[in-house]
Amino acid sequence: xxxxKTAVIFSLLFLLLAGSxxxxxxxGSADFRPEDLWDGLFGTKKNxxxxxxxxxxxxxxxxxxxxxxxxxxxAGLLLQTATNNDLCSPxxxxxxxxxxxxxxxxxxxxxxxxxxLPAAAFAGAMCTTMTVLGLSFSKRQxxxxxTVILAGVxxxxxxxxxxxxxxxxxxxxxxxxxxxxxxxxxxxDKEDLxxxxxxxxxxxxxAWLLSSRLNLLCLGDELAQSLGxxxxxxxxxxxxxxxxxxxxxxxxAGLLGFAGLIVPHIARRLLGQDIRILVPFCAFAGGxxxxxxxxxxxxxxxxxxxxxxxxxxxxxxxxxxxxxIRRKKDGV
Amino acid sequence: MITCRNITLNKSGKTILNKxxxxxxxxxxxxxxxxxxxxKTSLLRCISGAYPKFDGEVLFNxxxxxxxxxxxxxxxxxxxxxxxxxxxxxxxxxxxxxxRPYTGxxxxxxxxxxxxxxxxxxxxxxxxxxxxxxxxLSGGERQIAFFAxxxxxxxxxxxLDEPTANLDAPYRQRVFAFLQDLQKAGKTVITxxxxxxxxxxxxxxxxxxxxxxxxxQGTAEEFITGGQPEKTFGLRPVRVFTEEEGxxxxxRPL
Numbered sequence: 193x194x195x196x197k198t199a200v201i202f203s204l205l206f207l208l209l210a211g212s213x214x215x216x217x218x219x220g221s222a223d224f225r226p227e228d229l230w231d232g233l234f235g236t237k238k239n240x241x242x243x244x245x246x247x248x249x250x251x252x253x254x255x256x257x258x259x260x261x262x263x264x265x266x267a268g269l270l271l272q273t274a275t276n277n278d279l280c281s282p283x284x285x286x287x288x289x290x291x292x293x294x295x296x297x298x299x300x301x302x303x304x305x306x307x308x309l310p311a312a313a314f315a316g317a318m319c320t321t322m323t324v325l326g327l328s329f330s331k332r333q334x335x336x337x338x339t340v341i342l343a344g345v346x347x348x349x350x351x352x353x354x355x356x357x358x359x360x361x362x363x364x365x366x367x368x369x370x371x372x373x374x375x376x377x378x379x380x381d382k383e384d385l386x387x388x389x390x391x392x393x394x395x396x397x398x399a400w401l402l403s404s405r406l407n408l409l410c411l412g413d414e415l416a417q418s419l420g421x422x423x424x425x426x427x428x429x430x431x432x433x434x435x436x437x438x439x440x441x442x443x444x445a446g447l448l449g450f451a452g453l454i455v456p457h458i459a460r461r462l463l464g465q466d467i468r469i470l471v472p473f474c475a476f477a478g479g480x481x482x483x484x485x486x487x488x489x490x491x492x493x494x495x496x497x498x499x500x501x502x503x504x505x506x507x508x509x510x511x512x513x514x515x516x517i518r519r520k521k522d523g524v
Numbered sequence: 525m526i527t528c529r530n531i532t533l534n535k536s537g538k539t540i541l542n543k544x545x546x547x548x549x550x551x552x553x554x555x556x557x558x559x560x561x562x563x564k565t566s567l568l569r570c571i572s573g574a575y576p577k578f579d580g581e582v583l584f585n586x587x588x589x590x591x592x593x594x595x596x597x598x599x600x601x602x603x604x605x606x607x608x609x610x611x612x613x614x615x616x617x618x619x620x621x622x623x624r625p626y627t628g629x630x631x632x633x634x635x636x637x638x639x640x641x642x643x644x645x646x647x648x649x650x651x652x653x654x655x656x657x658x659x660x661l662s663g664g665e666r667q668i669a670f671f672a673x674x675x676x677x678x679x680x681x682x683x684l685d686e687p688t689a690n691l692d693a694p695y696r697q698r699v700f701a702f703l704q705d706l707q708k709a710g711k712t713v714i715t716x717x718x719x720x721x722x723x724x725x726x727x728x729x730x731x732x733x734x735x736x737x738x739x740x741q742g743t744a745e746e747f748i749t750g751g752q753p754e755k756t757f758g759l760r761p762v763r764v765f766t767e768e769e770g771x772x773x774x775x776r777p778l
Contacts, residue, residue: 404631408621410611414574419677420598420625465613468631 198469201462205476212483216254217246219487221495252382255389257486257500258479260377260445261455263392265478266399267437268452269459269470273406274430275340278460279515281453285344285431287438288447289351290320295372296358299365309372310384310443317442321435323347325428340431375446375501377486384444391440395433396475402429403467410465448501450508451478457515525549526681526712531570531580533563533736540566541578542736548729550680553703553713555727557720559756563736564716565606568683571714572603584681598625602679606686606716608670610659615669618658619644622676644676648702664695671702682706684715688722700726720753720761720775732756748773 218224222245229246264282271280282288294316298305305312327343359366405426408416413423441448455478459470485504490497526548533541541563548554556564569575571582573589582589584600592600602622611618622644623637633641645651650668653661658669667687674682687703688696703726706713717723723730724744732740732752740752753759759775 401629404624404627404629407631408624410609410613411621412605412609414569414572414605415603415609417574417594418572418598418601418603419621420595422594460612464617465611466617 194464198463202473205473205480209476209480209483212480212487213254213258216257216483216487217250219491220245220250221490248382252385253377253486254483255382256377256385256444257482259385259389259392260441260448261451261478261480261482262396262475263437263441263478264448264451265455265459265474265481266396266471267434267441269456269467269474270399270402270406270430270434270437271452272456273409273467274427274434276409277341278457279453279512280341281450282434282438283348283449283452284341285324285435286320286348286351287317287435287442288449289348289355290323291317291439291442292369292373292447293351293354293358294319296355296365296369299368300358300362303365303368306368310388313372313446314388314439314443317439318435320347320351321431321439325431371499372446373501374499375448375504376489376499377445378490378497378499388440388444392437395437395440396471398429398433399437400468400471402426402433403471406430406467407465446499446501448482448504450504450511451482453515454508454511455481457511525585526571526714527581527583527586528567528571529581529583531567531578531582533566533570533575533578540736541570544580544733544736544738546731546738546741548681548712548714550712551707551710552728553707553715553726554729554731555723556714556716556731556733557718557723557756558733562733564733565685566736567733568603568685568714568716572601572683573597574603595625598677598679600679601681601683602674602677603682604670604674604684604687606689608666610666612657612659614655615645615650615658615661615672616641616654618669619650619654619672619676622673622678625677640678641676644672647675647705648672649698664691664698667691667695667699671699675702679711681712682714684713686716686718688717688719696722720757720759721773724748724761724773754778 214226218226218229224242224246228242267282271282271285272278291313294312295309298308298312324340324343324347327347328339359369405421408419408421409423409426417423455474456470459473459477463469463473482500482504485507486500489500489503492498528544528546531541531544532539544567556567558564566575570578589597619641620633623633623641624631627633627637645654648668648671650665650672653665653669658666661669687699691699700722703713703715707728724747727744730740730742730744730747731738734756739756740747740750742750747753748761753761753775757775758778760778761773762776763771764774765771
């Protein structure tokens with residue numbers, strides 16, 4: 193019965209994903225019909241403008257959104273499982289603040305160094321999360337759940353203060369930083385994608401390999417350990433993988449938020465708690481959510497477009513409040 | 525057979541366990557007793573490996589436990605902590621976690637694993653709840669579900685910390701029946717209990733701890749007649765006979 197339900201949900205997800213991928217390629221400031229797309233790309237009436245719009249502009253966006261959503265959703269799932277806190281999301285361990293600070297610093301010190309923004313964002317995100325993990329390390333309780341979250345909040349507050357400070361000193365860097373912090377896929381270059389996407393793919397595969405052990409963390413450290421799980425190692429690996437996934441996404445998509453919060457929740461509601469099933473679901477459903485957000489961001493007010501990150505925040509913030517209210521009702 | 529030699533545990537400059545020595549035999553239920561804070565739970569945690577750093581040795585059939593991997597240990601010792609979690613997984617999933625030490629990296633269950641899971645659920649009588657979430661079960665049902673997981677784990681040594689705390693009389697009797705089944709199956713069972721009546725009812729051997737030291741090891745009879753209840757717990761044993769239940773011992777304040 194449960195297997196049948198899982199199969200139906202995954203089939204629906206793949207159908208929706210295929211539809212959204214196609215819509216992502218067809219819709220925008222200039223809409224195409226499917227046959228125009230086929231003819232323009234492969235048929236007898238090859239059209240260079242179709243090829244330019246679809247292959248050079250929309251395909252990188254759609255692929256970027258697919259991987260970004262998948263990466264963030266799996267990162268959120270890993271974090272929520274490792275910290276046993278369903279309100280946890282990648283922002284909480286300071287990824288966005290760290291990446292944002294590194295980008296702001298680069299823009300202030302080397303205003304012409306645009307090509308290095310993705311590298312700076314990645315380095316900032318990784319350094320911050322490693323600092324958070326370092327602060328959470330204690331001999332008695334390694335990577336304790338609350339300590340990781342509190343250290344993340346403290347470090348994020350510090351970096352946000354740093355960003356505000358830099359923006360006072362270098363107001364000219366603020367406009368470039370604003371587009372990065374809003375998050376989105378406008379002007380996504382296909383040259384920027386291979387490395388982050390490869391990293392995201394590897395991260396998701398590693399998360400899936402870890403999933404049978406992660407399943408047991410819901411029993412608490414003592415019981416999980418008695419069932420052969422090296423709890424500290426699994427928790428450490430989850431946090432590192434989560435940081436890696438987020439850093440890879442931030443490096444090309446900017447500070448997208450909330451996919452890591454919303455998708456794991458929906459996944460748990462639909463499919464239960466088995467992380468082995470939740471990892472692939474989150475990978476595809478996260479991609480679907482971000483593709484649809486990006487599609488809405490560029491079609492709702494076409495020909496002008498909103499950053500996808502703003503739409504995601506518009507969806508995510510009410511969802512976060514809904515979770516808080518539900519927890520209050522459940523007495524959690 | 526589990527042997528502990530000179531187990532000493534210090535935490536924050538305080539001695540929690542002080543040179544504890546014992547051997548627990550297979551086919552016996554060893555009941556560990558003592559006042560709150562006497563070191564019972566810490567001793568169980570040292571045996572199970574939850575506390576990695578302590579002085580002394582834990583041996584399983586003369587094999588040093590510290591030389592074994594976490595996975596190897598999980599095939600030898602199964603535990604039931606005092607406070608059970610309330611995970612949002614089904615009872616069937618929970619019991620399947622008991623097979624984790626045998627499923628390899630992928631966590632894929634073989635047909636043999638599935639048979640053992642089904643057997644554990646039937647044996648403990650939790651099978652009718654197999655699709656219910658553990659977090660929605662009552663305290664007693666949850667305890668039984670965790671017993672089923674422990675049964676599916678099939679370890680020769682079973683450690684239980686207050687398995688009957690907060691349970692009503694029928695559930696307590698069910699838990700004791702499971703312990704006796706484990707005993708008959710030749711497993712080494714070590715459990716902490718607070719109730720002296722329960723301890724002398726089911727314990728093959730009774731150990732008493734005080735201030736981190738093992739102050740008594742003997743049979744239930746030796747425990748009753750040796751003056752331990754009076755000395756350590758301030759209780760005196762009273763032999764009671766009823767036609768329904770026969771002869772048993774209760775403990776009354778001095």
